[in-house]
Amino acid sequence: xxxxxxxxxxxxxxxxxxxxxxxxxxxxxxxxxxxxxxxxxxxxxxxxxxxxxxxxxxxxxxxxxxxxxxxxxxxxxxxxxxxxxxxxxxxxxxxxxxxxxxxxxxxxxxxxxxxxxxxxxxxxxxxxxxxxxxxxxxxxxxxxxxxxxxxxxxxxxxxxxxxxxxxxxxxxxxxxxxxxxxxxxxxxxxxxxxxxxxxxxxxxxxxxxxxxxxxxxxxxxxxxxxxxxxxxxxxxxxxxxxxxxxxxxxxxxxxxxxxxxxxxxxxxxxxxxxxxxxxxxxxxxxxxxxxxxxxxxxxxxxxxxxxxxx
Amino acid sequence: xxxxxxxxxxxxxxxxxxxxxxxxxxxxxxxxxxxxxxxxxxxxxxxxxxxxxxxxxxxxxxxxxxxxxxxxxxxxxxxxxxxxxxxxxxxxxxxxxxxxxxxxxxxxxxxxxxxxxxxxxxxxxxxxxxxxxxxxxxxxxxxxxxxxxxxxxxxxxxxxxxxxxxxxxxxxxxxxxxxxxxxxxxxxxxxxxxxxxxxxxxxxxxxxxxxxxxxxxxxxxxxxxxxxxxxxxxxxxxxxxxxxxxxxxxxxxxxxxxxxxxxxxxxxxxxxxxxxxxxxxxxxxxxxxxxxxxxxxxxxxxxxxxxxxx
Numbered sequence: 121x122x123x124x125x126x127x128x129x130x131x132x133x134x135x136x137x138x139x140x141x142x143x144x145x146x147x148x149x150x151x152x153x154x155x156x157x158x159x160x161x162x163x164x165x166x167x168x169x170x171x172x173x174x175x176x177x178x179x180x181x182x183x184x185x186x187x188x189x190x191x192x193x194x195x196x197x198x199x200x201x202x203x204x205x206x207x208x209x210x211x212x213x214x215x216x217x218x219x220x221x222x223x224x225x226x227x228x229x230x231x232x233x234x235x236x237x238x239x240x241x242x243x244x245x246x247x248x249x250x251x252x253x254x255x256x257x258x259x260x261x262x263x264x265x266x267x268x269x270x271x272x273x274x275x276x277x278x279x280x281x282x283x284x285x286x287x288x289x290x291x292x293x294x295x296x297x298x299x300x301x302x303x304x305x306x307x308x309x310x311x312x313x314x315x316x317x318x319x320x321x322x323x324x325x326x327x328x329x330x331x332x333x334x335x336x337x338x339x340x341x342x343x344x345x346x347x348x349x350x351x352x353x354x355x356x357x358x359x360x361x362x363x364x365x366x367x368x369x370x371x372x373x374x375x376x377x378x379x380x381x382x383x384x385x386x387x388x389x390x391x392x393x394x395x396x397x398x399x400x401x402x403x404x405x406x407x408x409x410x411x412x413x414x415x416x417x418x419x420x421x422x423x424x425x426x427x428x429x430x
Numbered sequence: 431x432x433x434x435x436x437x438x439x440x441x442x443x444x445x446x447x448x449x450x451x452x453x454x455x456x457x458x459x460x461x462x463x464x465x466x467x468x469x470x471x472x473x474x475x476x477x478x479x480x481x482x483x484x485x486x487x488x489x490x491x492x493x494x495x496x497x498x499x500x501x502x503x504x505x506x507x508x509x510x511x512x513x514x515x516x517x518x519x520x521x522x523x524x525x526x527x528x529x530x531x532x533x534x535x536x537x538x539x540x541x542x543x544x545x546x547x548x549x550x551x552x553x554x555x556x557x558x559x560x561x562x563x564x565x566x567x568x569x570x571x572x573x574x575x576x577x578x579x580x581x582x583x584x585x586x587x588x589x590x591x592x593x594x595x596x597x598x599x600x601x602x603x604x605x606x607x608x609x610x611x612x613x614x615x616x617x618x619x620x621x622x623x624x625x626x627x628x629x630x631x632x633x634x635x636x637x638x639x640x641x642x643x644x645x646x647x648x649x650x651x652x653x654x655x656x657x658x659x660x661x662x663x664x665x666x667x668x669x670x671x672x673x674x675x676x677x678x679x680x681x682x683x684x685x686x687x688x689x690x691x692x693x694x695x696x697x698x699x700x701x702x703x704x705x706x707x708x709x710x711x712x713x714x715x716x717x718x719x720x721x722x723x724x725x726x727x728x729x730x731x732x733x734x735x736x737x738x739x740x
Contacts, residue, residue, distance in 0.1 A: 146651075178686035179651040210651040213658050316655055319629035319663035341456075341489040341520040345626055348523050353629035376488035 127251045127305070127411045130228035131201065132429040133277045135164025139202035140194040141258045142170040143181035145236040146209020148259045150174060153206055156258030159270055160204065163278060167258070170194060173206060180211045187211060188218035191240075195223045201230075202277065207259040208235025213316065216240060221247035230277060230429050233257050235336070235401065238309030242322040245307070245411055251428040253277060254309055254332065254399065255407030264403055272406040280427045285406050287396030287421040292371075293364045296382045296395025299419040302361030306414035306425050308332035310400075315346040318353050327358035330416045330423075332408070334365030334400030340376040343367065347385035361392040361416040363423050366400030392418035437561045437615070437721045440538035441511065442739040443587045445474030449512035450504040451568045452480040453491035455546040456519020458569045460484060463516055466568030469580055470514065473588060477568070480504060483516060490521045497521065498528035501550075505533045511540075512587065517569040518545025523626065526550060531557035540587060540739050543567050545646070545711065548619030552632040555617070555721055561738040563587060564619055564642065564709065565717025574713050582716040590737045595716050597706030597731040602681075603674045606692045606705025609729040612671030616724035616735050618642035620710075625656045628663050637668035640726045640733075642718070644675030644710030650686040653677065657695035671702040671726040673733050676710030702728035 133139065139160060141153065153173075160167045170190035175182025194203045216239060225248045231241065232253040241252040255273045256265045276283055287294060307329045308314055314333065317323040335343060350356050364382055371378040379395070386393045394416055398404050409428035416423050443449065449470060451463065463483075470477045480500035485492025504513045526549060535558045541551065542563040551562040565583045566575045586593055597604060617639045618624055624643065627633040645653060660666050674692055681688040689705070696703045704726055708714050719738035726733050 178690070179654075179684070210655055213655065213662065217662070312655075316625075316659045319633070319665075320659070322662075323629070344489075345520055345523065345622075349626045349630070352523065352527070352632075355629075374489070380488070 126249065128228045128249045129251050129428060129430040130230040132280050133165060133202050133230060137201035138166045138168055138199050139204050140168055140170050140200045141173050141204050141206055142190045142194050143173050143206045144187050144191055144215060144240055145181065145211040146179055146207055147176040147181040148174065148206045152259045155262060156260035159260060163274055179209065184214050188215040191215065192220050192223065195220060195229065198227060203229055203231045205233030205237045205257045207257045208233065208237050210236050212236050212239040216243035216322065219243060219247065224248040224250060232277060235310050236313060238313035239317065241309060241410055242317050242324060245324055246322050251409055251411035253407060253428050254410045256405055265405055269405050276407040276409060276428060280429060282424050282426055283408055284422055284424040285397050285399060285408055287394055288398055291366060291396040291398055292378060293367055293382060294396030295379045296364050296393060297418055298387055298393040300392035301419060302330055302392045302416045304328045304330040304360035304414065306330045306332055306408065306410050306412065309410065311335040311343065311346050312338065315349050318349060318355065326355050328360050330361045330363055330414050331359050332363045332365065332410065334367065335370055336368040336401035338370050340371055340374050340378055340381045343370060343378060344381050344385060356389055359389065359391055362386050363397055363416055364393060364395040365397045366402035368401040392416055394418040394421065394423060397423055436559065438538045438559045439561050439738060439740040440540040442590050443475060443512050443540060447511035448476045448478055448509050449514050450478055450480050450510045451483050451514050451516055452500045452504050453483050453516045454497050454501055454525060454550055455491065455521040456489055456517055457486040457491040458484065458516045462569045465572060466570035469570060473584055489519065494524050498525040502530050502533065505530060505539065508537060513539055513541045515543030515547045515567045517567040518543065518547050520546050522546050522549035526553035529553060529557065534558040534560060542587060545620050546623060548623035549627065551619065551720055552627050552634060555634055556632050561719055561721035563717060563738050564720045566715055575715055579715050586717040586719060586738060590739060592734050592736055593718055594732055594734045595707050595709060595718055597704055598708055601676060601706040601708055602688060603677055603692060604706030605689045606674050606703060607728055608697055608703040610702035611729060612640055612702045612726040614638045614640040614670035614724065616640045616642055616718065616720050616722065619720065621645040621653065621656050622648065625659050628659060628665065636665050638670050640671045640673055640724050641669050642673045642675065642720065644677065645680055646678040646711035648680050650681055650684050650688055650691045653680060653688060654691050654695060666699055669699065669701055672696050673707055673726055674703065674705040675707045676712035678711040702726055704728040704731065704733060707733055
C-alpha cells in the first residue's frame with residue numbers, strides 16, 4: 121500500500137465508544153433504524169440519537185438549522201467518537217456550509233454513510249481533509265445489507281487494516297473493465313452528488329485519485345449526462361483510475377445497458393477501470409474508506425484501500 | 431427595451447427560406463415531425479431534413495459524429511437560413527465541442543429548440559454569442575403545442591418585434607413571485623441542462639442576466655438540488671432576476687409542492703422572480719428569444735425580450 125498522511129484519520133472506534141446517529145439528509149423513523157442500533161450495540165458501541173434525528177420537513181429530516189445543529193453537536197461533543205448517518209436521500213448540500221470545521225479538525229471523528237452523504241464527506245474533505253467511511257447508514261435493512269455488509273462496516277469502523285473489495289460477476293457492472301493497476305487516493309461516492317459538487321468549493325481535485333462512483337435509479341442517459349459533465353468540466357482529465365460500484369435499478373426498461381454507458385464514457389480515459397464492485401445501493405453493499413490511498417488493480421479485480429481510521 | 435448589441439442576431443426568417451431540421455439529441459421518427467413540417471411549410475418556409483435527422487442509436491439520434499456532422503452541415507450550407515431542432519431528450523452536450531464555431535459566426539442562423547437544446551444554445555452563446563430561440567421543436571404535437579404555441583414560434587422566427595410573455599394563473603408556478611422589475615439578458619432554459627453546464631466553458635456568466643428556468647419530470651428534491659447547486663457554485667450571486675417557466679410533472683405524488691421549492695430557493699436572492707410563465711414542457715408552451723436583452727416585470731407579471739433575429 122502507498123502511504124500518504126495528507127489526510128486526517130480519526131481514531132478507530134472501540135467497544136464502549138459512543139456514536140451519534142445523525143440525519144443530515146432525508147427523514148427516517150425509529151423502526152427503520154432499530155436494526156442499525158441493534159448492530160452497533162452488538163459491536164459494543166453505544167449509539168445515541170442526535171436531538172433531531174427523527175425530525176421531518178417534507179423530504180428533509182427537519183429544517184437546515186436543525187440538521188446542521190445535529191452535525192455540529194456530534195462534532196463538538198467529546199463523548200461522541202463516531203458519526204453514523206441514518207440515511208441519505210437529499211439535503212446534505214443545504215447544510216454543509218454551516219459545519220464548524222474547526223471543531224472537526226480539533227477532534228476528528230469517523231463519519232459513516234453514503235449516497236447523499238457523499239456531499240457531507242466531500243465537505244469534510246474540503247474543510248478538514250477528513251477521511252471517511254463509505255458504507256450503509258443506520259437505517260439498516262438486513263435484506264439489502266446482510267451479514268457480510270455488517271461485517272464490512274464493522275471492519276472499516278473498528279479495525280485498522282486495509283480494506284479489500286473484490287469485483288464479483290454477480291454485479292451488473294462487472295463487464296466494465298479496463299485492465300491495469302492504479303494507485304491514488306480513493307475519492308467519490310454517489311455520481312449525482314459528485315456532479316452536483318462541480319463548480320463548488322467541495323468538488324475535490326481528482327488529479328491522481330481513484331474515483332469511486334455508484335448510482336441508483338438514474339436512467340442510462342442521465343448516467344451518460346453525469347459522466348459527460350465530469351468529462352467536460354475537466355474533472356476526469358487527471359484521474360488515476362475509476363472504481364465502479366453498483367448502478368442499481370438504472371437500466372430497467374432501457375435498450376441501452378448501464379454497462380454500455382459506463383464502458384463508453386470511461387473506456388477511453390486511458391486509465392484502469394474496474395466495474396463489479398459491490399459498493400452502492402445494491403444488495404450486499406460493502407464498505408470502503410474514502411480519502412485514503414488505494415490501489416485499484418483492474419487486472420486482478422480488486423480495490424484495496426488504506427483504513428479511514430487509525 | 432434596453433438595447434444591447436453584444437450578441438449576434440441572425441437574420442429573420444422570410445417566406446421562401448430553407449430551414450434544416452436537425453436532431454442533436456434524442457431520436458425521432460418521420461410521423462412525429464410531420465405536423466412540424468406542415469406548420470413550417472404553411473409559414474412559407476422550406477423545411478429540409480438533415481442527413482441523419484432520423485438516425486437512431488439507443489437514446490441518441492445516431493452517433494456523436496453523425497449528430498455533429500448534421501449541425502455543421504446546417505451551419506455551413508449557405509442555402510440553410512435556420513436550424514430547427516426536432517426535439518430534445520439527451521445528447522447535445524456530447525457534440526457541442528465538435529461544432530465549427532467559425533462557420534456559425536461567419537453566417538449566423540437562428541437555432542430553435544428547448545429542453546436538451548439548452549446545451550446547444552449555451553455552446554452557441556459561448557462560441558459565437560449567438561442569440562437563440564427557446565421554443566418547441568419540429569416534433570410537434572398539437573395537443574401540447576396548440577395554435578397559440580405555433581403563433582408564438584412563428585413570431586419569434588419570422589418577425590422582429592419584442593416578445594412579451596405574461597404570467598398566467600393556470601400555470602402551476604404562478605404563485606412563485608418576488609415583485610420588482612429587472613433588466614438583463616435572458617439566459618437559460620432547462621434547469622437540468624443549466625446545472626449540467628456548471629464548471630464547463632459553456633456555463634454563461636449570469637451576472638446581470640435574467641435567468642430562465644423550466645423543468646419536466648424532476649421531483650421536488652431534485653429541483654432543490656439543482657437550485658442549491660446553482661446557489662453554491664455562485665451562479666446566482668449576480669443574477670438580475672429569475673423567470674420561472676413550467677415545471678411539468680415535477681411534484682406529482684410529493685408532499686412538497688414545486689412552488690414551495692422554487693419560492694424557498696429563489697425567494698431570498700433579493701431580485702425579482704416571476705413564476706407562471708407558459709414556457710417549457712407544459713401545454714401551450716410559448717417561445718422566447720434567449721441571449722437578448724429582456725425586461726422582467728414581476729410586478730406587472732410580464733417578461734419582454736428583444737428579438738433573437740434582426
